[in-house]
Amino acid sequence: MHGSVLSDTPGARLPIPGxxxxxxxxxxxxxxxxxxxxxxxxxxDTRLDDAVTRLFYSDAxxxxxxxxxxxxxxxxHRLAKYAVAASVLWxxxxxLRRRDSRRAFTAxxxxxxxxxxxxxKARSAHSCPWDMAxxxxxxxHFPTLAATPLNAGPGHCFPGGHxxxxxxxxxxxxxxxxSHPGRARxxxxxxxxxxxxxxxxxxxxxAHFLSHNLWSGWxxxxxxxxxxxxxxxxxARRP
Numbered sequence: 001m002h003g004s005v006l007s008d009t010p011g012a013r014l015p016i017p018g019x020x021x022x023x024x025x026x027x028x029x030x031x032x033x034x035x036x037x038x039x040x041x042x043x044x045d046t047r048l049d050d051a052v053t054r055l056f057y058s059d060a061x062x063x064x065x066x067x068x069x070x071x072x073x074x075x076x077h078r079l080a081k082y083a084v085a086a087s088v089l090w091x092x093x094x095x096l097r098r099r100d101s102r103r104a105f106t107a108x109x110x111x112x113x114x115x116x117x118x119x120x121k122a123r124s125a126h127s128c129p130w131d132m133a134x135x136x137x138x139x140x141h142f143p144t145l146a147a148t149p150l151n152a153g154p155g156h157c158f159p160g161g162h163x164x165x166x167x168x169x170x171x172x173x174x175x176x177x178x179s180h181p182g183r184a185r186x187x188x189x190x191x192x193x194x195x196x197x198x199x200x201x202x203x204x205x206x207a208h209f210l211s212h213n214l215w216s217g218w219x220x221x222x223x224x225x226x227x228x229x230x231x232x233x234x235x236a237r238r239p
Contacts, residue, residue, distance in 0.1 A: 016178050018236035024177075025229040032222050039144075039214050046141050049209040053129050056204045062136050064129075064206030076201030077162060084110075084165040084194075105231055106175040110168040113223040117164035117216050127153030130206040144215065159216035160208040163199030167191055167220040174228040192217065 016024075042048050058065050066072055088110045095104030126144075131137040131153040139153025170191030176184035199213030 016232045016236055018233055021229060021232045021236055025225060028221075028225040028229075032218065032225065035218055035221075039211065039218065042214075043143050043211040046143060046209075049141070049211050050134065052203060052210045053135070053206070056206065057129075057135055064135070064204070066204045067130065067206050069205070072201055072205060076198060080194075080198050080201075081162065081165050084168060088168070102175060102231070105227075106171050109174070109224050109227045110171045112227065113168050113171065113220040114161075114164045116223050117159050117219050118161050120159055120219065121161050122156060124158040125152045125155045126158035126212070127155055128157040128207050129203075129209055131157075135206060141209075144211065157208065158212050159219055160199050160202060160212040161216070162202050163195045163208070163213040163216045164220055166194030166196070166198040167217040169194050170217075170220060171224050174224055178232075195220070 056064055056066060088107050091110070092104055092107035095101070095107060125148045126142070127137075127139040129135050129141075131139040132141050133139060133151075134141065137153065138151060140149045140151045142149055142152070144158070168191070170188055172187035173184045173191065176187060195217050196213065199208060199210075199216065202208040203210060203213070
């Protein structure tokens with residue numbers, strides 16, 4: 001396909017050998033396990049979360065000055081999310097129109113990954129920073145795997161839902177990995193950067209802790225790893 005980064009070359013549609021899919025998936029799952037251990041270690045006593053959040057909290061105002069910022073709401077919370085949503089719809093449309101199953105599947109994985117984060121968030125006992133006693137609320141901040149305290153607050157704030165939209169762009173890494181590894185790496189780091197920047201905007205508003213966004217990226221990565229492992233393994237076994 002001329003004039004498009006998402007090249008529709010025959011090489012992009014060649015199935016990956018089954019053993020290669022298994023080795024790749026094992027490596028990617030090992031990376032996920034290593035990151036999980038790192039994230040748990042970083043938030044063991046919540047000091048890193050609080051140190052980052054304190055950068056955006058005003059003791060004098062007893063509030064987050066950017067919590068109701070119009071420009072932050074529009075640039076980070078609306079326009080960035082709309083841009084990612086438009087990208088997903090374009091991927092899905094172009095994949096279906098060109099009968100490119102991998103492209104359409106990539107769009108589906110982006111939606112599934114963000115839905116997984118939203119589902120976890122809806123069931124979470126972890127509250128947002130602006131609900132915490134340290135930031136003008138009444139709830140207690142506790143690590144991911146710690147027992148839920150009696151004063152956990154309203155909850156429904158973990159992992160970071162908004163950041164997951166940016167992290168969903170990591171799905172393009174899996175789309176390009178078989179045929180364009182260099183482009184795939186750019187997509188991976190682009191997705192990480194987008195997720196962290198979108199998440200940072202929420203941290204600045206007092207809507208999420210840093211750990212909420214890190215775990216959001218982890219969930220998106222895990223969903224994409226498992227989804228593309230199934231997709232590529234089935235393609236490899238297809239006669």
